[in-house]
Amino acid sequence: MYKLRLVFLIFLICSFFSFAQQPATSAESVKQALQQKAKMTQSSLVKNVPFVNIGPTIMSGRVVDLDVNPDMPSEFYVGYASGGVWHTTNNGTTFTPILDSSATQNVGDIAVHWPTRTIYVGTGENNASRSSYAGIGILKSTDNGKTWENLGLMDAHHFAPILIHPENPNVVVVGATGHLYSPNKERGVYKTTDGGKTWKQTLFVDEVSGIIDLQHSPKNFNVMFATSWTKDRKAWNFSGNGTNSAIYKSTDAGETWTKVSTKNSGFPTGEGVGRIGIAVFNDNVVYAIHDNQFRRKEDKKKDDDKGLTKEDFKTMSTSDFLALDDKKLNGFLKTNNFQEKYRAENVKQMVRSGNVKPIDLAKYLEDANSMLFDTPVVGAEVYKSTDGGKSWKKTHEDYLDGIYYSYGYYFGRIHVSPVKENDIYIYGVPIVKSKDGGKTFTSISAENVHADHHALWINPKNPNHLVDGNDGGVNITYDDGENWIKNNSPSVGQFYAINVDNEKPYNVYGGLQDNGVWFGPHNAREDKSWHQEGQYPWRFIMGGDGMQIQIDNRNSNIVYTGYQFGNYFRLNTKTEEQKYIQPKHTLGENPYRFNWQTPILLSPHNQDILYLGGNKLMRSMNQGNDWEAISDDLTNGGKKGNVAYGTLTSISESPFQFGLIYTGSDDGLVHISKNAGGSWTNISSAFPKDLWVSRVIASQHKKERVFVTLNGYRWDDFKVYAYMSDDYGNTWKSISGNIPASPVNVIKEDPKNENILYLGTDNGAYVSFDLGKSWEVFSEGLPNVAVHDIVIQPEANDLLLGTHGRSIYKTNVEGLQKMNPEIQSQSITIFDLSAVRSSRRWGSSWSQWSDAYEPKKTIQFYSNSEGEKTIKILSEKGTELNSMKVKVDKGFNYEDYDLTLTEKGKNALMKENTSVEITKSGNGKYYLPKGVYTIQIDNSKTNLEIK
Numbered sequence: 001m002y003k004l005r006l007v008f009l010i011f012l013i014c015s016f017f018s019f020a021q022q023p024a025t026s027a028e029s030v031k032q033a034l035q036q037k038a039k040m041t042q043s044s045l046v047k048n049v050p051f052v053n054i055g056p057t058i059m060s061g062r063v064v065d066l067d068v069n070p071d072m073p074s075e076f077y078v079g080y081a082s083g084g085v086w087h088t089t090n091n092g093t094t095f096t097p098i099l100d101s102s103a104t105q106n107v108g109d110i111a112v113h114w115p116t117r118t119i120y121v122g123t124g125e126n127n128a129s130r131s132s133y134a135g136i137g138i139l140k141s142t143d144n145g146k147t148w149e150n151l152g153l154m155d156a157h158h159f160a161p162i163l164i165h166p167e168n169p170n171v172v173v174v175g176a177t178g179h180l181y182s183p184n185k186e187r188g189v190y191k192t193t194d195g196g197k198t199w200k201q202t203l204f205v206d207e208v209s210g211i212i213d214l215q216h217s218p219k220n221f222n223v224m225f226a227t228s229w230t231k232d233r234k235a236w237n238f239s240g241n242g243t244n245s246a247i248y249k250s251t252d253a254g255e256t257w258t259k260v261s262t263k264n265s266g267f268p269t270g271e272g273v274g275r276i277g278i279a280v281f282n283d284n285v286v287y288a289i290h291d292n293q294f295r296r297k298e299d300k301k302k303d304d305d306k307g308l309t310k311e312d313f314k315t316m317s318t319s320d321f322l323a324l325d326d327k328k329l330n331g332f333l334k335t336n337n338f339q340e341k342y343r344a345e346n347v348k349q350m351v352r353s354g355n356v357k358p359i360d361l362a363k364y365l366e367d368a369n370s371m372l373f374d375t376p377v378v379g380a381e382v383y384k385s386t387d388g389g390k391s392w393k394k395t396h397e398d399y400l401d402g403i404y405y406s407y408g409y410y411f412g413r414i415h416v417s418p419v420k421e422n423d424i425y426i427y428g429v430p431i432v433k434s435k436d437g438g439k440t441f442t443s444i445s446a447e448n449v450h451a452d453h454h455a456l457w458i459n460p461k462n463p464n465h466l467v468d469g470n471d472g473g474v475n476i477t478y479d480d481g482e483n484w485i486k487n488n489s490p491s492v493g494q495f496y497a498i499n500v501d502n503e504k505p506y507n508v509y510g511g512l513q514d515n516g517v518w519f520g521p522h523n524a525r526e527d528k529s530w531h532q533e534g535q536y537p538w539r540f541i542m543g544g545d546g547m548q549i550q551i552d553n554r555n556s557n558i559v560y561t562g563y564q565f566g567n568y569f570r571l572n573t574k575t576e577e578q579k580y581i582q583p584k585h586t587l588g589e590n591p592y593r594f595n596w597q598t599p600i601l602l603s604p605h606n607q608d609i610l611y612l613g614g615n616k617l618m619r620s621m622n623q624g625n626d627w628e629a630i631s632d633d634l635t636n637g638g639k640k641g642n643v644a645y646g647t648l649t650s651i652s653e654s655p656f657q658f659g660l661i662y663t664g665s666d667d668g669l670v671h672i673s674k675n676a677g678g679s680w681t682n683i684s685s686a687f688p689k690d691l692w693v694s695r696v697i698a699s700q701h702k703k704e705r706v707f708v709t710l711n712g713y714r715w716d717d718f719k720v721y722a723y724m725s726d727d728y729g730n731t732w733k734s735i736s737g738n739i740p741a742s743p744v745n746v747i748k749e750d751p752k753n754e755n756i757l758y759l760g761t762d763n764g765a766y767v768s769f770d771l772g773k774s775w776e777v778f779s780e781g782l783p784n785v786a787v788h789d790i791v792i793q794p795e796a797n798d799l800l801l802g803t804h805g806r807s808i809y810k811t812n813v814e815g816l817q818k819m820n821p822e823i824q825s826q827s828i829t830i831f832d833l834s835a836v837r838s839s840r841r842w843g844s845s846w847s848q849w850s851d852a853y854e855p856k857k858t859i860q861f862y863s864n865s866e867g868e869k870t871i872k873i874l875s876e877k878g879t880e881l882n883s884m885k886v887k888v889d890k891g892f893n894y895e896d897y898d899l900t901l902t903e904k905g906k907n908a909l910m911k912e913n914t915s916v917e918i919t920k921s922g923n924g925k926y927y928l929p930k931g932v933y934t935i936q937i938d939n940s941k942t943n944l945e946i947k
Contacts, residue, residue: 843921
């Protein structure tokens with residue numbers, strides 16, 4: 001018996017460790033990775049490669065916090081979840097990013113001590129969404145963001161509000177939410193009295209319960225309220241409630257805390273207590289909003305006249321089903337978009353034969369969205385205390401439906417007017433207000449106000465003046481929400497995926513978090529001129545959370561895209577026709593599982609063939625009109641939970657062979673088929689288990705080659721996992737090289753140079769010139785932001801980065817594509833220059849009130865050492881017309897030449913060629929006339945033609 005028990009125990013231990021992950025990445029490892037990246041940036045061969053942000057801006061991105069100058073409310077700061085901190089001094093007309101010099105763009109909270117201009121930023125978003133990135137601790141700046149000091153608490157990951165003592169900026173109290181996907185002890189309430197040099201943990205609840213809100217009485221810093229939140233997020237399940245979700249109070253400025261949401265207080269207690277937000281009017285009057293996860297009481301009333309619902313079929317017997325009126329059943333089937341083949345007569349026959357059960361009609365409709373929306377929880381509710389938190393009373397009788405829509409983990413703030421006790425504001429999907437202390441509410445959302453609200457500021461001197469932050473940026477109202485201004489000039493789009501077409505100029509497409517799918521020309525001007533023209537250069541083509549995009553290369557008007565959980569469409573962007581194309585399982589079969597970011601792919605061999613990944617790989621031979629599963633389940637089968645899991649995340653088909661297909665899943669599996677889905681082989685046994693396959697890429701240079709990247713973000717594992725195989729995945733080698741720790745989202749081959757790879761992580765982008773043996777980090781013009789997707793436009797040789805927080809960046813990589821050992825061995829290599837068209841506009845302006853137009857041409861060259869060099873501009877006969885002394889770095893260099901020549905050069909050129917006339921331009925400069933010139937650095941030369 002003992003031996004049997006021992007064997008069983010060993011079995012349990014082995015089973016556990018077969019699923020157990022590497023522990024969460026330590027704060028010390030994160031710190032080392034940041035130091036490593038900073039060092040790499042200084043010596044990178046590509047540190048001068050210039051990236052330009054091409055927008056778009058109009059749809060903005062998720063705002064998490066606001067801090068407004070109380071004496072001059074036209075000045076304020078905005079914190080974006082993964083887009084940094086931005087500063088405005090003109091009421092949001094324009095913004096300046098001030099976090100770009102820091103090691104992260106991930107923001108949870110910002111706090112400003114306005115008298116001393118001391119800024120604190122808690123990095124790491126306080127929401128618990130799928131892309132709420134961990135931070136790197138508390139940052140502090142006293143020079144408006146020119147420099148930032150890291151004050152520690154790096155393992156807290158996500159931060160609640162920061163409270164600064166109004167009379168002493170060195171006294172700070174902060175709430176730490178802690179790890180999102182794993183337990184940890186560095187969470188709770190922390191206090192410093194020396195400006196962040198040292199911190200004391202003054203409240204710790206447990207390893208899975210952090211502080212989600214923290215507020216103090218407006219005129220008494222000693223009185224504070226903190227709310228703890230017990231949550232457990234996994235890739236397959238999210239539990240946002242628990243017995244240790246509660247309200248705490250301090251009367252000594254955060255030194256000590258007492259739980260006030262006790263069993264006899266009137267506030268809910270127990271397992272169903274979810275996220276809590278707090279608002280303090282004074283020492284006595286306090287409001288709380290609670291995401292109540294207790295189940296609703298069942299409504300016993302039955303309306304016999306109502307139509308059938310999904311719930312009816314979950315308990316219906318076969319005999320009751322067969323007795324249903326055909327007209328009533330058909331009404332249900334049509335209303336719920338059952339396929340045409342499923343109508344009352346044939347569905348009853350399927351049930352009669354035993355192939356289908358009544359409950360299968362309910363299962364047919366259940367996807368990841370419905371499972372969230374249909375959860376019968378109490379949801380949002382508001383409580384008020386008038387005795388400083390000793391007792392609480394719910395302010396309203398009815399349910400507050402339509403606030404959270406079961407996404408309570410994503411919301412949880414409440415605000416009370418600084419001057420009117422009964423004026424309160426709550427928000428989730430909409431924003432609503434109450435003028436009677438929470439008895440009744442009215443919406444103040446408007447046609448130009450985005451849904452999903454996270455931040456609000458109320459002007460204490462004019463309570464009708466509100467500044468609102470939401471998933472679509474910043475809105476301002478001066479009449480208490482009757483009318484709103486939209487203030488979206490920052491480029492802070494949170495892209496999941498991007499793509500390009502082959503038009504001239506080519507268009508860029510992208511799917512964004514909660515902002516749909518947009519496309520526009522890559523060279524569109526990102527400025528305010530569109531206000532006058534009335535047409536923003538980017539166009540909105542799909543709502544929801546925008547996902548992957550495929551463009552038919554025969555007709556770029558045909559676009560395949562959609563929103564979360566596999567809801568895809570075929571669009572004609574010219575005629576605006578659209579067809580819903582999500583594959584549906586057969587009635588009686590288990591429903592397909594679709595990832596939040598469901599992968600799609602147009603076959604490179606035939607643009608009528610579309611692949612789409614559920615838990616099986618689907619293929620359509622006719623543009624999504626009809627589907628067939630060409631695999632069994634290519635995952636580990638899913639796990640019980642409320643988040644779609646056990647789904648495909650990546651699909652790739654080799655350009656060398658139709659039907660040579662790879663898939664990757666969210667639970668760590670990679671499969672290959674060499675016969676168009678006829679059979680599949682698991683090729684991922686050598687990888688770390690259970691990680692998210694962020695990319696699988698069939699090589700376009702070698703048929704046997706394949707790349708895979710894995711992402712440990714959902715385990716708080718930030719290691720780099722990147723692999724390459726040259727034998728169809730039979731054997732693998734790591735190509736993570738010297739990349740600093742950060743989860744990997746994407747890898748991409750260069751289309752022209754097989755040795756070049758590009759890679760995007762949650763903290764930046766890299767390039768390798770030797771197939772992943774070593775990597776160089778990009779940085780010029782590019783902040784430390786999450787890179788979710790990479791695309792190369794092959795004809796333009798443009799590299800585009802789709803970031804999750806700072807929209808889209810572009811650079812030209814034609815010079816990089818030429819990299820080879822010969823270039824690395826030569827002291828200087830100047831890359832070819834395209835011709836320049838001459839213009840009479842050079843040096844002149846259309847008005848005396850405008851600046852002169854000054855041309856420039858960027859000279860690109862590679863140097864194998866650093867130092868000072870001279871760039872010479874020579875005539876066809878070798879006469880020097882101009883020169884520039886420049887500081888050169890080892891690696892790629894970019895110097896702008898303004899196409900001028902000196903007075904001496906002008907005279908020499910006119911002497912060489914008497915037919916040329918060169919006159920001084922309006923700005924007093926001489927410009928090169930039409931002709932062919934030589935650009936020379938040391939012994940390296942190239943031609944520059946002026947047409």
